[in-house]
Amino acid sequence: MLARCVHCQKTFDTDRFGIQPCPHCGQNLHLADPSAPPPAPAAAPPPVPPPGAPPYAAYPPGAPGVPWAAAEADAPFAQRTRLGWVRAYIDTWKLACLQPSLFFRSVKITSPGNAVLFGVISMTVASWFQTLYGALMGAATRGMFQEMLKQVPQGDRFQDTWVVQWMAGATAIGTVAQLIAAPFVSVVWIFVWAGVYQLFLLVLGAASRGFEATLTVVGYASGALLIGAAPVPGLANLVAGTWFIFAASIGFREAQRTTSAKAWTATSLPFLAVCLCCCAAGWMMIFGLSSLKVHGG
């Protein structure tokens, strides 16, 4: 069939509906399937798009429970058997992380298993790279870690424990255990955080489409954590975590059909609670590093 890109207005041939990149300009667009079942009837009719408007654009967030006017489509990752795993993953990553508003507005939420698998792959790959870096820098990391612990109040309690060896990747068993545990930890992380976010969304009255929508958002937004695979320990994780928060917040707003304020509040509150501990840990780390500098100088 012949399709027209809403971005560059050029036409191209395609054999499928759903989200796909334009071969001319590279922008992703959503071709709605005209044979797809119509949305469930509602008390109020959905807003009608202006003539010529793309199906996913120009729709303000509706009231909770009001069906979205834009047709929903499978994420490219859900079509991985046809597209191929690599292309499906890359297309989905670009949509979820670079165009989260468009993606989460129109992605189907009825198969959260695809989103969870996508997130698990992203987190596992990032974790494997981090483990590899840890193993490569094991001895140096361990020495620095132990020096730092000496400067931290009660840090000597950590010395020569298996935790230090584990964190420094100093043992082969620890490294292998990290590699094996990564996918399982990723699954637990995605489900637990989806549950925590769902709690806050429910309290705020912003969970109109249920836990599947929340799990779908957390799964696909976890793709951002792949950035943690970059060989910049610490900074890569910080960027990845921040990117995840942004993608998830936009995702909750679009997938749960709620407001930006509620979506950002639901994402920020548990993050702030974690931040209390992380900030304290960061403060101690900075304190320890500055003490190292003083001692070294």
Add this chain to the structure above:
Amino acid sequence: MAAVRRGGRPGIPEVFALIAAASFLAARFLPLLEIHSECPFRLATGLPCATCGMTHAFAALSRGDLAGAWAASPLGAGLAGGAWLYAVLDLGRLGLGLPWPSLPQRAWRAMAVATLSAAALNWAWMLWRARMA
């Protein structure tokens, strides 16, 4: 929650049940308390954070020490007990092929409010206890 109402087939509730069961196994058999980790928030401020005592509560309850679990964190004790009870009930439900109970959105919201309120109360009590100590 349409996708989780079906009976006899594993779904999202079963994943949570498995996570809860895994938390029991970890608390019971892994040397979690040998880590000797201090909460960074407590070290920096001298006060417990919202989740302080959770690991001790899970580990104590997995050994049948209810008083120890309660003393470590009332919320942790409740969360551990609730999670493990949920795991047993849900896996039993799955084994019997019973459907997932359908609850209205209002009930889910009430449970969410109760959970977050319990977490806030737990933290307030932990802070009060730390100041009294």
